[in-house]
Amino acid sequence: MAHTISQxxxxxxxxxxxxxxxxxxxxxxxxxxxxxxxxxxxxxECCGFLGPNGAGKxxxxxxxxxxxxxxxxxxxxxxxxxxxxxxxxxxxxxxAPQEDNLDPDFSVSNNLxxxxxxxxxxxxxxxxxxxxxxKFFQLEEKRNVIIDQLSTGMKRRLILARALINEPxxxxxxxxxxxxxxxxxxxxxxxxxxxKKQGVTIILTTHYMDEAAVLCDNTLIxxxxxxxxxxxxxxxxxxxxxxxxxxxxxxxxTMQTLREKFPKARLEVLGDSIHVFSTEPHGVFTEFLKSxxxxxxxxxxxxxxxxxxxxxxxxxxx
Amino acid sequence: MKLTTxxxxxxxxxxxxxxxxxxxxxxxxxxxxxxxxNFFPPLLEPIFYLIALGFGLSAIVTSIEGVRYxxxxxxxxxAISMMYGSFFECTYGSFVRMYYQKTFDAIIxxxxxxxxxxxxxxxxxxxxxxxxxxxxxxxxAAFGLVSGPLCLIVPLVAFFxxxxxxxxxxxxxxxxxxxxxxxYPGFLFITPMFLLSGxxxxxxxxPPLVQTAALVFLPLPHLVKITRGLILGDVSLSLLISVGWLxxxxxxxxxxxxxxxxxxxxx
Numbered sequence: 001m002a003h004t005i006s007q008x009x010x011x012x013x014x015x016x017x018x019x020x021x022x023x024x025x026x027x028x029x030x031x032x033x034x035x036x037x038x039x040x041x042x043x044x045e046c047c048g049f050l051g052p053n054g055a056g057k058x059x060x061x062x063x064x065x066x067x068x069x070x071x072x073x074x075x076x077x078x079x080x081x082x083x084x085x086x087x088x089x090x091x092x093x094x095x096a097p098q099e100d101n102l103d104p105d106f107s108v109s110n111n112l113x114x115x116x117x118x119x120x121x122x123x124x125x126x127x128x129x130x131x132x133x134x135k136f137f138q139l140e141e142k143r144n145v146i147i148d149q150l151s152t153g154m155k156r157r158l159i160l161a162r163a164l165i166n167e168p169x170x171x172x173x174x175x176x177x178x179x180x181x182x183x184x185x186x187x188x189x190x191x192x193x194x195x196k197k198q199g200v201t202i203i204l205t206t207h208y209m210d211e212a213a214v215l216c217d218n219t220l221i222x223x224x225x226x227x228x229x230x231x232x233x234x235x236x237x238x239x240x241x242x243x244x245x246x247x248x249x250x251x252x253x254t255m256q257t258l259r260e261k262f263p264k265a266r267l268e269v270l271g272d273s274i275h276v277f278s279t280e281p282h283g284v285f286t287e288f289l290k291s292x293x294x295x296x297x298x299x300x301x302x303x304x305x306x307x308x309x310x311x312x313x314x315x316x317x318x
Numbered sequence: 319m320k321l322t323t324x325x326x327x328x329x330x331x332x333x334x335x336x337x338x339x340x341x342x343x344x345x346x347x348x349x350x351x352x353x354x355x356n357f358f359p360p361l362l363e364p365i366f367y368l369i370a371l372g373f374g375l376s377a378i379v380t381s382i383e384g385v386r387y388x389x390x391x392x393x394x395x396x397a398i399s400m401m402y403g404s405f406f407e408c409t410y411g412s413f414v415r416m417y418y419q420k421t422f423d424a425i426i427x428x429x430x431x432x433x434x435x436x437x438x439x440x441x442x443x444x445x446x447x448x449x450x451x452x453x454x455x456x457x458x459a460a461f462g463l464v465s466g467p468l469c470l471i472v473p474l475v476a477f478f479x480x481x482x483x484x485x486x487x488x489x490x491x492x493x494x495x496x497x498x499x500x501x502y503p504g505f506l507f508i509t510p511m512f513l514l515s516g517x518x519x520x521x522x523x524x525p526p527l528v529q530t531a532a533l534v535f536l537p538l539p540h541l542v543k544i545t546r547g548l549i550l551g552d553v554s555l556s557l558l559i560s561v562g563w564l565x566x567x568x569x570x571x572x573x574x575x576x577x578x579x580x581x582x583x584x585x
Contacts, residue, residue, distance in 0.1 A: 067584065118337070
């Protein structure tokens with residue numbers, strides 16, 4: 001069986017690759033929205049695109065579902081080139097866009113039925129599918145309600161339901177939980193996990209690093225149109241920020257002590273606190289605090305957000 | 319890009335499949351949800367015009383071109399309803415669906431292409447023209463202002479003329495930065511056309527230059543001629559010039575509006 005080695009050395013068989021981008025570029029005039037990127041999405045995995053606003057995530061997603069034509073490079077979905085087989089590709093993809101584009105002229109169930117028509121799904125099958133999806137997303141009671149009367153969380157769920165109307169093999173979720181309350185967010189997460197179990201390949205963009213850490217098998221971190229890092233969330237955390245982070249109130253003396261005690265660690269001053277990132281194993285900070293009892297010291301696990309901020313910086317983008 | 323290729327890119331024939339009817343069907347379904355409200359304006363408006371102008375002015379204007387004044391304006395009201403029905407559907411209506419509701423974005427994420435979305439919208443605009451003008455025609459007939467079976471061709475004319483005004487409207491929609499923009503084509507194109515197309519007085523009473531300009535640049539005078547001929551049962555071969563004029567303009571604007579919209583939606 002043929003093998004390919006992607007950038008980070010993931011050994012994967014060609015047959016497992018569902019989406020492949022080679023030197024993919026999207027230009028608007030002189031602006032490079034997506035700058036010569038390479039990536040692979042494997043069958044059945046959940047792949048997260050992370051990055052600050054304007055990094056090129058949504059542009060990449062739109063190229064995958066054939067709505068934006070790439071300027072150059074190669075992009076294939078299930079072996080088909082996006083510019084050649086847009087209808088075939090679009091019929092196997094479900095898209096939940098960032099902005100609400102539900103049809104306000106129709107009720108909840110008619111939104112799904114009308115959308116099913118665009119996919120040539122026969123009426124009887126569409127009705128069954130709609131019933132199933134309304135149940136799955138707990139929207140049965142809202143069946144005949146007009147879109148305007150739905151809460152943000154319900155709209156989000158209906159957009160997900162609509163994305164699944166054609167039983168897609170690939171699901172593209174562009175910031176699926178933005179603006180949701182924690183309850184609704186966890187519900188959406190559960191639903192995404194359930195879909196993954198059913199074998200659906202999922203690509204998601206998000207600004208919430210905890211979301212990516214919980215859901216994604218693989219993450220691609222984008223910035224200024226480029227992919228700057230790729231890997232499983234846990235592996236990225238370990239590689240870039242280590243195991244634990246110590247947070248202490250800032251003062252010059254403490255800073256001095258920390259520098260001496262952790263010469264290899266990365267010290268970052270944020271506002272009025274110091275963050276210490278150490279690559280040493282679990283427990284070093286606990287030991288340290290036993291001998292140097294400092295005020296307001298807290299130890300927490302390193303997380304994907306630390307990685308993200310380290311790689312993309314703290315400067316605002318917009 | 320060379321200028322010629324650039325111009326050609328605005329007139330390339332769209333690739334269309336049966337899927338455009340799914341877009342038409344969406345608009346039709348929305349229309350049917352509130353059909354009672356939708357049927358009212360085309361039903362009431364001509365009644366007001368016929369009473370106000372037809373009866374009101376008939377004391378002053380006894381006859382024009384050998385027919386009673388009310389008979390003269392009745393076919394024009396039918397033609398105007400075709401223009402309004404389609405032009406406003408594909409300007410305000412399409413703009414709301416494209417810009418505020420993002421309906422087009424939602425549809426092009428499915429196997430339906432952007433060309434089919436726009437073509438479906440144009441056909442729906444043409445359908446609106448047909449529905450509205452058929453109601454107006456019925457009102458006009460109820461007033462006893464229709465002579466002969468030729469008027470049965472009017473709905474067919476309405477569909478094709480509706481396509482003309484839909485395509486022109488959609489071209490404006492493609493370049494509209496915001497919804498207020500439609501005031502320009504409304505006041506600078508539709509309103510003067512409403513008045514200067516042989517609608518409420520014969521075109522021939524206008525200065526020759528205005529007459530020529532109206533016939534060269536405006537679709538409505540041609541449409542009024544055709545509709546009047548069919549409703550009054552007085553057709554001549556010279557109407558074919560008007561049919562040809564409308565056919566060419568429709569074809570040109572159909573291509574132009576689809577391509578302009580594609581350029582706007584797919585960047």
